[in-house]
Amino acid sequence: MPALRDLQRDFAAYLVAGEETPLLDQVADARVSAAQCLNIHRNNVAITLGEALAGVYPVVQQLVGSAFFADAAKKYSRAHPCRSGNLHDFGREFPAALAADERLKQLPYLPDVAALEWAFHEAFHGPHAPGLDPGRLRQWSAMQFPGLRFSLHPGMGLLGSQHPVLTIWEAHQAEQLPEALDLGIGAEYVLLTRPQLEVELHRLTAAEFTFLRALGNDATLEQATDAAIVCDDSFDLESRLTALVAGGVIVDVRE
Amino acid sequence: MKKSTRLVTAAAGSLLALGLSAAGNQALAAKKMEKCFGIVKAGHNDCQTATSSCAGTSTVDGQKDAFVLVPTGTCERLVGGSTTKG
Structure with a gap:
């Protein structure tokens, strides 16, 4: 035995x-x-x-x-x-x-499409977390903002690819695939969130992606903004930052 | 003042103003990121599917690799996605 x-x-x-x-x-x-x-x-x-x-x-x-x-x-x-x-x-x-x-x-795009699907899967099953209460930002003056660091939602996904992965993904959500899909449009950047029970996919610009990735890597607001500006000089920080707070992507703030 | 610092302090003013009032909260809600796709997905951590659990009592040996397969799905309709390298 x-x-x-x-x-x-x-x-x-x-x-x-x-x-x-x-x-x-x-x-x-x-x-x-x-x-x-x-x-x-x-x-x-x-x-x-x-x-x-x-x-x-x-x-x-x-x-x-x-x-x-x-x-x-x-x-x-x-x-x-x-x-x-x-x-x-x-x-x-x-x-x-x-x-x-x-x-x-x-x-060559297939592994990135798969990575997007795994990110979707993780976002769907990821933890809940309330977004940042914007009132909490009032404890700092505007001059202190450049040194602030933000925590991003633990269940969110962020994915960049040299291939148009989101376009490919979207085309396959429909019953009928378009006649032909042109992959020549190049790189795409995706943010995945799950505000309630629904996973949402947002198409980002390269600058927005760079900005979020930097914040996620513990950069200060100023460092992340620097990185985004290198990517795109016309990066609209004010509207992006407000949208990230409003959308619950930013969940915490500290010095 | 360098550009990023200027941008950050300008954005700070806007964020601080938004956090102050109910009207601000509404404006904040209106500024949410635009989603391009949202989907509710079912979990699949169960044995309720057609072929698994007791329904899958096939004794066919699914382990054999009968022949070399090539992809034959919708990838054929993606233009410019293939490379000839490798």
């Missing part, structure tokens, strides 16, 4: 690799054979993981087609076995796995 730990290890290995297993001797034959029992269980695990992945990455699935996606999902599930009891945690490394897949070299 093997120890429980060995039994569990063999079982986990079998679920991932599906090869000959010493478990066969440990499972009783009933109406269905031990081999069939194990096979059924393994298939259910594979199907559940595949469906979870398709649930998170529906646009990737449309882009590459169901057959290819199923194959990629299967390979991913074996290379990155689910290590959490929460199925929502499964699939984090899928964008990187797609980037490493030689068969997808023709689709």
Whole structure:
């Protein structure tokens, strides 16, 4: 009789690799054979993981087609076995796995589209946090504002890509894909928020993206503004900052 | 005064004014970021789907790689997205 730990290890290995297993001797034959029992269980695990992945990455699935996606999902599930009891945690490394897949070299935008879908998934399941009460800003004078630092919403997502990922993503939310989608429009920057139960995607300019990323990296308001101006000299700080406070993207402030 | 400092102090005046009154709060609400897409998504952390749980009692071995697959989805309709490098 093997120890429980060995039994569990063999079982986990079998679920991932599906090869000959010493478990066969440990499972009783009933109406269905031990081999069939194990096979059924393994298939259910594979199907559940595949469906979870398709649930998170529906646009990737449309882009590459169901057959290819199923194959990629299967390979991913074996290379990155689910290590959490929460199925929502499964699939984090899928964008990187797609980037490493030689068969997808023709689709350089695909990993970033996948990253956008994961960011969407995280924004959807992320924590709630109330936005900053603007009244709290009154404890500082305008002259002190350049040195202030802001905390951003813990559940928000921020993503920049050399490819028009949001345009691609949006096109796949419709029933019908446009005749052809021109990817020549280049880089896109996206902010993902979830004010209530709905995930919202906002298209940012490069300067806005740079500004937010800097704030998220603990830059002062002045440092973040500097970075944004380098990107775009006409960056409208006043309207952006007000919108970020009003939209609940900024949740806290400190010196 | 350098440009960023000037911008920040100007924005500060506007933010401070907004925080002061109910009218300010309304103006603040009106200034929210424009969203280009919003969507409510269902969770999928359950076994209610058609093929999983007890419905998936197939004994077909899904582990075999029968042939080399190529992407055949909507990617074919994206113009200028492909590269020939690699």
